[in-house]
Amino acid sequence: MESLLNGFEAFQRYYLNWEIIQETFPLLLQTLPLVLELLVLSMVFSFVLGLILSLMRLSRFRPLRWFAGAYVDFFRGLPLLLNLVFVYSGLAIVGAGSGLRFLILPPITAAVVSLSTTYAAYSAEVFRAGIESIHRGQMEAARSLGMTYAQSMRYVVLPQAIKVVIPPLTNEFIALIKDTSLASVISLQELLFTAKEKMGVVANPTPLAVAAVVYVIFTIPLIRLASRLEKKRDRGSKGTKPTDGSVDKPSALVSADIATQLPKGGGVR
């Protein structure tokens, strides 16, 4: 019984030390503008770049498809941490050695570049899946009205695809929030970096616990939101199917099977 009490006391002293909590909390709050800047910039860049990559991947021009495919494969396979260290420390060494000073990036820029490049690859996959989930009859109907490929994408396919991808993109965003903590290794003074520093000063891990709570407070509402959006989308998705009868007549099935054999980006000129 006594050892249990000792254990509890130790836990409280090292992880929930009230004095240290009071000291740490304002410190961490001060880092939030920086974290938000990193988050918003990385999100915007990665979504825009991801959308462009997904359109390239679905293009009928082989070099574009090849480039986008290679990009996505490379950055999905590359550890984000390595990306960060390379963009920050790696480029800085090159910049210092060769005199190309612009390669020496401040930590915030390096973090935005590596988070954006890596998350663009993830977002590209999400966008691609979203676009591919829109029945190809939509594209055909738009093209048959004389719209160009770009017009059909913009006015018909993408507005529908965006609705489909919002829940998975929210999940990407949650992961991005957590991955901003990796920027602590390139000495960006964000949440984790500041908490670790404080931990060293007070020789007590309570600041880490405070940082953990801040991350969780940020992410839990988004996790809830994502699952709500997912449920809402799945309820509303009957809209694209005809309300009566079935189109899965034999002939429709045959042409659907054939469609899967077509090369990517082929078909409608």
Add this chain to the structure above:
Amino acid sequence: MSDPTTMIELQDVHKSYGHLEVLRGIDLLITKSEVVVVIGPSGSGKSTMLRCINALEPIQRGHILIEGIDITDSKTNVNKVRQKIGMVFQSFNLFPHKTALENVMLAPLKVQKKSHSEAERIARDLLVTVGLSEKADSHPDQLSGGQQQRVAIARALAMQPDMMLFDEVTSALDPELVAEVLNVMKDLALAGMTMVVVTHEMGFAREVGTRMIFMDEGVIVEESHPREMIANPREERTKKFLGMVL
């Protein structure tokens, strides 16, 4: 150039998916105001032929001319040619994120660059024509299949096409909803629209068709007037097929 009343001309059209040959040499000439009914068993290539006419599918050999313009020529702007051709699909393919009115307005707005008020006037008139003026603000998922298909017809007509292609447009409909769609098509035919109709609706074919084509295994087996073909099919395959659908 060719006869100005020639709307659609297919010359030795061959189409295959990989090793599967779907069209094996189709020759066809369709003139203004004809209503050509295409029949044939599943997989005979009739839908594929329609899709090739609208350049939704590339062909491997032969030529397809729309009002004298060769759409198989890579220099042809197919987007321009498609504006002359309206197409209606088996699965409607209405845009689910837009209302009935917006579905009809989209192409006049974006392709013909008409003003919003002009596009809306055209769209409302067409929704009256297909009997759906009171559904203008409904989304597709609030409409029955028959209503959706009538909106799809209005949408195709909004581009003021010279010809219309109908790809089994009543096949996905409940039986009681077929007539409302066929009636709209009949009115169109009577107004002189050039039409190519892939269908199993023999009543429609008999009533408004000016020519009937029977396809099987990627070729045109027989063609004549619908009443003639339905009453006296010449080919054995035609007889067998008509025996099954009549």
